[in-house]
Amino acid sequence: MSAWQGDENFRIHGVESDEAAREAALFAGRAQEHAVVPGAKDTGSESSGLYQLLVESVQDYAIFALDPAGNVLSWNAGARRLKGYTREEIVGRNFSTFYPPEDLAAGKPAWELEVAARDGRVEDEGWRVRKDGTRFWANVVITALRDASGRLVGFAKVTRDLTDRRAAEQALRRSEERLRLLVTSVKDYAIFMLDPDGYVTSWNEGAQRIKQYTEQEIVGRHFSLFYPPEGQAKPARLLEAARRDGRVEDEGWRVRKDGTRFWADVVITALWDERGELVGFAKVTRDLTDRREAELRSIEAARRAAEAEAANVAKSEFLAAMSHELRTPLNAIGGYVDLLEMGIGGPVTEAQREYLSKIQRSQRHLLGIISDLLNFSRIEAGQIEYQRVPVPLRQSIDAIVSMLEQQAGEKGIALSLGDCPQGLAALGDAARIDQIILNLCSNALKFTPAGGRVEVTCQDRGEQVAVRVTDTGVGIAPEQTERIFEPFVQLGRDLTSAQEGTGLGLAISRDLARGMGGNLGVESTLGVGSTFTLTLPSAPAGHDPAASG
Amino acid sequence: MEQTILLVEDNEDNRAIYRTILTYGGFRVIEAVDGEEGIESARRDQPALILMDISIPKIDGWEATRRLKLDASTMHIPIVALTAHALADDRAHALEVGCAGYLAKPVEPRRVLEEVRRLLEPRASGGAGE
Numbered sequence: 128m129s130a131w132q133g134d135e136n137f138r139i140h141g142v143e144s145d146e147a148a149r150e151a152a153l154f155a156g157r158a159q160e161h162a163v164v165p166g167a168k169d170t171g172s173e174s175s176g177l178y179q180l181l182v183e184s185v186q187d188y189a190i191f192a193l194d195p196a197g198n199v200l201s202w203n204a205g206a207r208r209l210k211g212y213t214r215e216e217i218v219g220r221n222f223s224t225f226y227p228p229e230d231l232a233a234g235k236p237a238w239e240l241e242v243a244a245r246d247g248r249v250e251d252e253g254w255r256v257r258k259d260g261t262r263f264w265a266n267v268v269i270t271a272l273r274d275a276s277g278r279l280v281g282f283a284k285v286t287r288d289l290t291d292r293r294a295a296e297q298a299l300r301r302s303e304e305r306l307r308l309l310v311t312s313v314k315d316y317a318i319f320m321l322d323p324d325g326y327v328t329s330w331n332e333g334a335q336r337i338k339q340y341t342e343q344e345i346v347g348r349h350f351s352l353f354y355p356p357e358g359q360a361k362p363a364r365l366l367e368a369a370r371r372d373g374r375v376e377d378e379g380w381r382v383r384k385d386g387t388r389f390w391a392d393v394v395i396t397a398l399w400d401e402r403g404e405l406v407g408f409a410k411v412t413r414d415l416t417d418r419r420e421a422e423l424r425s426i427e428a429a430r431r432a433a434e435a436e437a438a439n440v441a442k443s444e445f446l447a448a449m450s451h452e453l454r455t456p457l458n459a460i461g462g463y464v465d466l467l468e469m470g471i472g473g474p475v476t477e478a479q480r481e482y483l484s485k486i487q488r489s490q491r492h493l494l495g496i497i498s499d500l501l502n503f504s505r506i507e508a509g510q511i512e513y514q515r516v517p518v519p520l521r522q523s524i525d526a527i528v529s530m531l532e533q534q535a536g537e538k539g540i541a542l543s544l545g546d547c548p549q550g551l552a553a554l555g556d557a558a559r560i561d562q563i564i565l566n567l568c569s570n571a572l573k574f575t576p577a578g579g580r581v582e583v584t585c586q587d588r589g590e591q592v593a594v595r596v597t598d599t600g601v602g603i604a605p606e607q608t609e610r611i612f613e614p615f616v617q618l619g620r621d622l623t624s625a626q627e628g629t630g631l632g633l634a635i636s637r638d639l640a641r642g643m644g645g646n647l648g649v650e651s652t653l654g655v656g657s658t659f660t661l662t663l664p665s666a667p668a669g670h671d672p673a674a675s676g
Numbered sequence: 677m678e679q680t681i682l683l684v685e686d687n688e689d690n691r692a693i694y695r696t697i698l699t700y701g702g703f704r705v706i707e708a709v710d711g712e713e714g715i716e717s718a719r720r721d722q723p724a725l726i727l728m729d730i731s732i733p734k735i736d737g738w739e740a741t742r743r744l745k746l747d748a749s750t751m752h753i754p755i756v757a758l759t760a761h762a763l764a765d766d767r768a769h770a771l772e773v774g775c776a777g778y779l780a781k782p783v784e785p786r787r788v789l790e791e792v793r794r795l796l797e798p799r800a801s802g803g804a805g806e
Binding site (some may be wrong): 466 | 693
């Protein structure tokens, strides 16, 4: 075997030779039958003259004759166009001129003539060289020409320039290769092929990663292997659907090699050849276990949230009902105490009056707790809606101070409204703001000993306004300043057992303040006093007609 | 002449307390235990004032008040709403449906008496009631 036969640029085509090239060769053959000797071309018959004209005019094929030794005998327009030589330049020269050096070194031209002489023809594809030294990719058919007695008189050579086709083929091959590389290296998707019966014929990295089988292990196995025992009817159904509809998609559990399951999204596409015959299926599988688990988690979270919400609603309803049930008898207790005190049931002694007032105080305390509990649960459940209107602070504070003045006087505490700019207004719910300020002032009075002072001031802080309630009371230890805002924490309860309250006032006040976009905080020095600061969004100036009041 | 107060209240203790204080205050008291009875009595007995509990059976106090305010024979009678919840919403609602007054329970009997007097006194000399 000659060395050049290993050359990848050289291929002998048997059955695939181009129809047009074959016909051209036939023409060339016939022409040469009548023109085997140079200079004899004008001695032929009319039909041979026509053949010659035809051959010489063909532009797309180089068609020329060689003598038995391979020297060029004739030349046509196509040959001139392809190879660049004029008839005068080339006739008489050996056709090996057209071969590149590597082919010459391998003895290819002589070998081709040998084969053509032996087999009648030879076909070759490979690089050829033009007159200017450039190369083109040629399809060459060399046909042996024999006279009536069978003597070899020469060869007909038909050459086509396939440079463009070759470039296109190579581009296609490269793109196929790229695609193949792409498919095999994809890790996130299992992409593989099945034959028409469902047996695996190809495998990629993603398939190996997801299903754990190597290519060697799986090619040739049936793809029902990937389905769990309870899903064994599915593979046939899916292939049937893909065959019928062209494509089928499925989501469900699949089994890995180690027996663990994964949640898969599968697309199976039927592949048909140009004759319309099913050649197999492309199967793309995605592992959606994480997504599936996230879905299940979010469903579970939603269910829990709904349950919590339902529990919250149930709790609120329970509290509302309980509060009503508790108030009704308390209302009766208070009512009868009031009737007795008024002497409607007859004269009341001093001692009885004192007992009645203690009953009344306990009754009010209990009512206060019930009302705070209900309020607190409503606030915590987010059931409070807040108005957003300008609330002039000076007026609110003034009203509250007036209301508490008598109580403060009885305790010997100086309660006063300090600096508070006229017209300064918070943006919020007037009733809630009053409730907070009242709570802060009541607390201050409660925890301030006789002879002390409680002062309420307000400040413009730009975006916000602040209401400050400063007392000269017992104060709060630094580590306790946050705890006092927790429900049911009342400092000093043990110190001053006389203090009433539910322990919910500050928790409610802070919730209300935050509900309106503000906050409630405290600064305090033990034994010196405390300042509670309520901040709230400020109302735009000039929008409150009441501010002038 | 005694003025008649219609007390619409389902709780027996409350009825007894309000009846006692109002009688003590010089009023005649008639009673109803639910909204239906209350409306019926208001039409029939033409009281000078109605004390209307809101949480009552059959027809609640809001609805009973609304109906009485739409009825030509009862629309002139002042109604004082008694609610169990001291909510600002309730006060606004009470005014909306046409109540002349509003008392949040728990309310001391003397406050009830004061409220009734406040509403009836200007008309006491004008011959309100029967």
